[in-house]
Amino acid sequence: MKTEYITLKEATLSNNCPECYATESLLLSFKQKKVTSSWKTKITDQLTEQMVCTQCKSTIFPGQWNIDIERVYEYHKKTIGAPQSVLQFTTLFYGLLVVLALLLIAGIGYFFFYV
Secondary structure, rough: EEEEEEEEEEEEEOOOOOOOOOEEOEEEEOOOOOOOEOOOEEEEEEEEEEEEEEEOOOEHHHOOOOHHHHHHHHHHHHHHOOOOOOEEHHHHHHHHHHHHHHHHHHHHHHHHOOO
């Protein structure tokens, strides 16, 4: 199984960094988890967010946020809405499904015509 994250939104905030006090250097990103296997691809409703300062290269955790950063975070979180969960099957799954259906039809045909 392969896990990756899809970026839903990235926004540069004009707030000051709590570490280095640089202006317009905070990058807020929202990502959604995607799990891929040979049978299916599932995009979960699990949402992760991360805030990084591009100036000092540090991760800004929610405990370091001030009221202004929290307000901007809440605004951007509302703009992406609720993440949707999606399940998609691969061609390997559909191919196996077709083979099993053909075997079932052949078995039923054999039963009715030769038994």
